[in-house]
Amino acid sequence: MDRKNLVIVGGGSTYTLGIVMSLIEEKENFPLQSLTLYDIDEARQEKIAKAAAIMLQEHYSELEEFTYTTDKANAFSNIDAAFIQIRTGGLAMRELDEQIPIKHGVIGQETSGAGGMAYGLRSINDMIELVRDIRHYSKDAWILNYTNPAAIVGLALKKEFPDDQRLLNICDMPIAIMKSYADLLEKDIWELVPEYFGLNHFGWFSKIFDKEGNDLTGELKTKITSGDFIPTDKEIANDASWIQTFRKARQMLIDFPEFLPNTYLQYYLYPDELAKKDSPDNTRARQVINGREKQVHELCDHIIAQQTTGDMTIESDIHGVYMIRAAASLLFNLNETFIVMVENDGIISNLPTDALVEVPAILTKNGPKAFSVGAIPTFYKGIIENQHASEKLVIEAYYEKSYNKLLQALTLNRTIVHAPTAKAILDDLIEVNKDYWPELQ
Numbered sequence: 001m002d003r004k005n006l007v008i009v010g011g012g013s014t015y016t017l018g019i020v021m022s023l024i025e026e027k028e029n030f031p032l033q034s035l036t037l038y039d040i041d042e043a044r045q046e047k048i049a050k051a052a053a054i055m056l057q058e059h060y061s062e063l064e065e066f067t068y069t070t071d072k073a074n075a076f077s078n079i080d081a082a083f084i085q086i087r088t089g090g091l092a093m094r095e096l097d098e099q100i101p102i103k104h105g106v107i108g109q110e111t112s113g114a115g116g117m118a119y120g121l122r123s124i125n126d127m128i129e130l131v132r133d134i135r136h137y138s139k140d141a142w143i144l145n146y147t148n149p150a151a152i153v154g155l156a157l158k159k160e161f162p163d164d165q166r167l168l169n170i171c172d173m174p175i176a177i178m179k180s181y182a183d184l185l186e187k188d189i190w191e192l193v194p195e196y197f198g199l200n201h202f203g204w205f206s207k208i209f210d211k212e213g214n215d216l217t218g219e220l221k222t223k224i225t226s227g228d229f230i231p232t233d234k235e236i237a238n239d240a241s242w243i244q245t246f247r248k249a250r251q252m253l254i255d256f257p258e259f260l261p262n263t264y265l266q267y268y269l270y271p272d273e274l275a276k277k278d279s280p281d282n283t284r285a286r287q288v289i290n291g292r293e294k295q296v297h298e299l300c301d302h303i304i305a306q307q308t309t310g311d312m313t314i315e316s317d318i319h320g321v322y323m324i325r326a327a328a329s330l331l332f333n334l335n336e337t338f339i340v341m342v343e344n345d346g347i348i349s350n351l352p353t354d355a356l357v358e359v360p361a362i363l364t365k366n367g368p369k370a371f372s373v374g375a376i377p378t379f380y381k382g383i384i385e386n387q388h389a390s391e392k393l394v395i396e397a398y399y400e401k402s403y404n405k406l407l408q409a410l411t412l413n414r415t416i417v418h419a420p421t422a423k424a425i426l427d428d429l430i431e432v433n434k435d436y437w438p439e440l441q
């Protein structure tokens, strides 16, 4: 295998150190010649980069070059792949995305409902600029985007770069759910073969097989409904919020037994119940600031102070491994199957062609080749079309600078519905997003 050059955009992210550890563990599957971190926030990135440099020096001697930069020419020239994981407005804006809807009595969530719309509208500009700049310096590089809200960002990128065949939007939620399935079934996660359909953070597993073709779906459903469905991926296994979320997936399966739900569906199926539990003083953003962000920064400070990773275990995580193996399949034409986002174009025959659907696809050097799903039952068709319309209206609102289209997007959204509430939330979100959103008319 020839060695590749990778850039991580959003080098200062709380996920970077986990990706670096996963790159170390996956060095045989995705051998690197160089790794570059790029970020617009020099100080935030430097802390992560200095710790990563020590880790790589001790555990990745094959890597010829590790650099970090805020210069796009340095970052994007001569690369084979880019992972994009930015957060426009940072965790501070995430907190406002969550607090404002909560104050109006509806769900405040990073990628769902009003919060997702606000974050999406903030991210589109930066994402378009980044893809354009990466293409300027490396026209053939593979771009893997998992910047959220991936459903909205992905739709916008498809509209802006319709002919770009090397741009893939991907999310780790299905694989994190499959980790729990694998543990329940006492199987290796990579032995499970999923059938899955929907939009990002809005989909269902219709079947789970093993590699021999045995259908494990019935056994899995019984185990979930009769037991305790909890996260087992180490990144989230002890996180109270994720434990509560996975438990709700059990409830969803009891209420809608046909297919196994993505955990994000809880926000759309039980909006009132969940909104009542939300508090503006204890948002998920606040939990992340006091939790994952703090822990990652403390770990970096420790490594930098000691100038060694010492006896720390270098361990990959599902999130990192998934992105890395997907990239390897594209770059080395491995023809492995991953659940990714692709333009529908008939894959789900009774959904709009322009929807960005999340489905299993074989990843080849010529891009993703998705398996056909066929027609989906009426309930799923209806609820997905509603969500797609809401997300599409956000993109239209961005391009047309339309207040009314955003109001339509929020009113259509199952987490809101009531038009006066949608208007009140929108007016508050406009106020705090002045530096990021287009000026709406």
Ligand SMILES: NC(=O)c1ccc[n+]([C@@H]2O[C@H](COP(=O)([O-])OP(=O)(O)OC[C@H]3O[C@@H](n4cnc5c(N)ncnc54)[C@H](O)[C@@H]3O)[C@@H](O)[C@H]2O)c1
Binding pocket: 009, 010, 011, 012, 013, 014, 015, 038, 039, 040, 041, 044, 045, 084, 085, 086, 087, 088, 089, 090, 091, 126, 146, 147, 148, 149, 150, 170, 171, 172, 173, 319
């Ligand atoms: N799709 C998925 O499955 C998935 C999983 C995990 C994280 N994510 C996403 O990854 C992103 C990072 O999450 P986080 O919690 O680590 O956030 P974070 O705020 O810790 O990190 C984001 C980094 O991006 C940088 N940044 C912001 N705008 C930038 C730009 N225009 N160019 C370059 N860098 C920029 C910030 O300075 C920051 O260092 C988020 O969008 C998050 O939703 C997605």
Ligand SMILES: O=P(O)(O)OC[C@H]1O[C@H](O[C@H]2[C@H](O)[C@@H](O)[C@@H](O)O[C@@H]2CO)[C@H](O)[C@@H](O)[C@@H]1O
Binding pocket: 148, 171, 172, 173, 176, 177, 233, 235, 236, 242, 284, 288, 317, 318, 319
């Ligand atoms: O609320 P957060 O910031 O903890 O998580 C939001 C993300 O949740 C899903 O992803 C991952 C998570 O990022 C990662 O740590 C992994 O190990 O578990 C989660 C899946 O359960 C989601 O797919 C992302 O889009 C969100 O950003």
Ligand SMILES: [Mn+2]
Binding pocket: 150, 171, 172, 173, 201
């Ligand atoms: Mn996701």
